[in-house]
Amino acid sequence: MEQLLAISIGVLVAGSVYLMLARDLLRFLFGLILMSNAANLTIFVAGRLTPGAPPLVPDGVDAPVGLVANALPQALVLTAIVIGFGLFAFALVLTLRAYQSLGTLETSDMRIAEPDEPK
Amino acid sequence: MKSIILIVGARLQVALLLIFSLYMLLRGHNDPGGGFIGGLIAAIGFTIYAIACGTVSAREALRFEPASIAAVGLGCSLLAGAMAIIWGDAPFTGQWLFIGAEDGDKKGLPISSILLFDLGVYLVVLGAVLSIVFALEENI
Amino acid sequence: MSWVLSLPLIIPFATAVFAFLLRNSPLGRWTSLVGSSVGLVASIALMSTVLHHQVITGQMGNWPAPFGITLVADLLSAVMVLITAITGIAVAIYALGDIDETRERLGYHALFQVLIAGVTGAFLTGDLFNLYVWFEVMLIASFGLLVLGGSREQIDGGVKYVTLNLISTIMFLTGIGLIYGLTGTLNLADLSGKLDAVENQGLVTVIAMLFMVAFGVKAAVFPLFFWLPASYHTPSFAVSAVFAGLLTKVGVYALIRTFTLLFDGDVGLTHTILLWVAGFTMVTGVLGAAVQNDFRKILSFHIVSQIGYMIMGLALLTPLALLGAVFYLLHHIIVKANLFLIAGVAKQLTGSTELAKIGGLYRSSPLLAALFLIPAFSLAGFPPLSGFWAKYILVKASLDEELWFLAFVALAVGLMTIFSMTKIWAEVFWKAHPDGRQPALSGLVGRTSLIVPIAGLALMTMVVGLMPEPFVTFAEQSAAQLLDPTPYITTVLGPQP
Known part of the structure; x- marks a missing residue:
């Protein structure tokens, strides 16, 4: 799965260049x-891909039980997407x-x- | 665009989307959701309305200027963070009040500074997205 | 602690909210001024706390480091915050006379305060991802300020500024992703130890290069500076003064922070590259300035050339060189912002910034001419002004390392700077105005608010120049902190085994 994502990051960067x-x-x-999507995917992959459940804490315990996904890179990607959204909306306007x-x-x-082109 | 079907449909959808956005805002503390998503859903509601009935009536329906809504939202979030100074905590520490709880058993109606913070985020997102959408709509 | 650290951030944001809601009334500009003054008080409080404790740290929402959002202030951060507040208040006063009502209605004061908040946040943050967030806060505010008013020139400059800065942002983000994958943390103090323990040091160097390019764009160093002279001469003068003073310096600060705290493993490669970059930046900037014929464009290219000096201090990485870099950073913010403010007054008096179309200021407004000489000579490095000491220390540091050629380049660039400053002096102040105008300061509307910040900043330049002793001692201490980050790390993470 990591290889597949790595390849798609590469394709995205190539297309963007x-x-x-x-x-x-x-x-x-x-x-x-x-x-910027490629950069977001990079952060996502950096958090390791696991077949875990969503990191939700059930009632009555302090930590999620069982194998859960790494929530931090997802939070980072979400922030980056939001910021990117704002910047690109501005750039589009x-x-x-x-x-x-x-x-x-x-x-x-x-x-x-710029100054006039020299004739 | 003048389409009677779109206008009638839009009215229904806007109401539903606004209620759903509030639901998203309130459930965000224990389940997926929150101010950001709620604000986006509310912004979608007004965007549909603007497409169907034009930005003039969408601005009227919103009553306030979108950019001012965003500024007020930023103020709400800041206030929620700065409130912690009253209890002597670090900035942005969540403060909880359980209305109707007995001896701190945390079973009453929970009201928190986090809700105010999320409300601020909701307003910021709503205001910022709508000011961009309206600006783009009016340019075309 | 955490309140002392976060007040310099909360105050400008709160001011921005009020200034925006009051944007249609004259109260808005006074809100901005009051907010800047309160912000200055808060940053003085921060400075005195840091002087007392050396390094202080605060955790937002009481989440412990390295998991929560950390704010850290060591001597360098604190002094940068202080100087940001000083520049902020100078420009806020200047804006009273420079920003017209149309721009105020579009929200100039709110954007300005958000910009100050973003810059302050970048100086205070203790982890990489928040550095990215503060960069974006700063960037979006600067986008707004740059195109505010929307003249064709501004849009044209804005396009170049926006696109190149977005590329740098993406580079930075990719670097963050890779460094997180490598170490599992983004807290600067935590990273400092964990990066040394990484097995694959080659990958660390790759990440270091990504960061160097990302921050290099922000700092406008040699092959990446093109956005700066393309855009800095287009917005209103208050805006270009605060850009010139602060924005590129955030890039320089980020370079200094990361390349002393994080990427000190392969100094032979990274800092050699920085040394070459520094040399080329100095030379290209000053040569670019030499061929320009516009007041603000000359100054813009000089920003680039001066950035080279600071990078040179970082690249040498000796105590004396870092001292020089810190001293240069502080001196340059004051001087450069002041020169742009003076350009604004000159434009209002004579009607243009193109050297061929203006003149006669020495005869008609000798006060302005005198005020120009102070920052101009300081920039060029005349004793006994602040720029002399800054240049002297850096040249001495490069001679100590026996880098004769670099020292020669630094001195030659200083000479070329004198050439540019004399050009401005001769064209703008000395020669008669081509239309025979006699523009006097006394005829200028709102002249007090324009002259007071210029005079204040000039006075600071004089004070630093005449009494460099305490400032040099201070810069020496902060350079020592940068070279030995142990107190920084233990303050953030607690005692280390």
């Missing part, structure tokens, strides 16, 4: 999202604004804030 090499800002953003006010999503044409 391919997308990020594009000049189109939206494609770049999609690549970024793929890569920014991309939309960029398209509206600059009229293009070609990254090589986005140089309003």
Whole structure:
């Protein structure tokens, strides 16, 4: 199972690098999202994959009984997903604004804030 | 988009989703659920409403500006964390009050600073998601 | 303890809430100012506690380390928090005269306070994942501040800033995942011991490189700095001052923290790379500045070049070099924020930041000219200002290590800095305004709130320069703490076997 996940992380990163090499800002953003998913999967795998039950504590005891899944990486991934969600939502709005006010999503044409190109 | 089926359906769904979001918020302490998921479900409710009836009426239904809701939520969570100073505990230590309990047998109605914290998270998520959704909807 | 540690975080967040709810009324800006003042008091309290106890730690919600959320302050963290609060209050005063009502209505003050909270959190946190969370808090606030107002230039700069910083974030997150898989903990003090016990040291070095790239982007070091000069000249001046003072320094702080506490196993590789990075950062930054013709762009490139000095101190890893790095860090925050504030006043007086279009400030506002000279000369390293001591210590440290070439580079970059500062002086202050304008300070609306923070920061530069003794002693102590992390670890985890 670990190998399978490792391979899928690799595929995700490869796909994201391919997308990020594009000049189109939206494609770049999609690549970024793929890569952040790969990072989240990395954390998930780092917590080891076990065939455990959900780590819920039954009534009357202090700790979960039997083999349970490692809850910490799941909490970390959840936090990372939430933060990533916020950042990418902002980036998406920014991309939309960029398209509206600059009229293009070609990254090589986005140089309003740069000095003029030497002729 | 003007569709009578969607509008009628949306009204029903919004009510159901809002109640379900509150249920999720309250059960979060002992079972999977909590403020974050509850806030997302409530945000989905208002998003459906905005798609069906337009953002103007969705904003009216919400009554407050989404960003202000998020700010109030942040305030709630901070307050829940800062409350611990009254009992001399470290910040963000949970404080519990069991209404109707006899001699601390923890059987009454449990009210805690954690609930306030979760309520804050609920409002932050609801406000933040809706301000982004409304901004995107109004741009298109 | 935990309250002293968490108040510098709670106060800016609470201020942000109130400032946001009051954003449509003039009360909002005063809320922000009051919040910054209270925050300053809280960080002074933190500083004095840390001076007394050396290292203090607090557990949120009473969960013991390494399981709970830990806040730690040693001398370096505490002084960084203090200097953040000082910069915060300076910029909050400056914002009274610089931020227009449109930006206030969009929530400028709330975002600013969240930014301060994020920066403070990054300095105080005791575990890697929370460092990531604070980075994100800081990042999302800085995104908002950068594009606030939404001019075309800002959007353009914002796109580059956002995308490159998101890549760094993902690198950081991947590093966190791998380090957790390797050791099963993310608490910095706990990691410090467990990383040495890891069998596969090669993987530790790989993770170290991931962190170096992630923090390198934030700190704007040599091959990763391109987002900085592309974006820092676009937002309003109060925003670019606080960015210039604090944001890159959080990256430098994270590098110093992780590469002294965690990744000290393969110094021969990691710190040699850092040494090369430092050299190239200094040179490229200063050369980039030399060809620019815009007040803020010159200053932006100088941030990059100055970061090189701090990285150089970290890379040498001797007590004297780390002392220099810490001293440089503190000096640079004050000086750089001040220079950006001055650029803002110059823009308001003369109407532009492009060197060719402005001038005449020396004749019409000699006070501003005098106030510019202090941070400018300090940046270039003139005695007896703070920058002189910072540069002197670092050059001495590299000479002690017999790295002649590096010392030469550091000195040459100092000379080039003088060149850039003289260029600004000649163009902005000395030559007459091309339109014949005589822009006087007395005609400026809200001039008190603009000049007071500039004068205050300049005064601090003077004081540090004229009486460097206590500051150097302090930096020496914090460098000693960084080189011997035992007190840090025992304070967080309790006595170790």
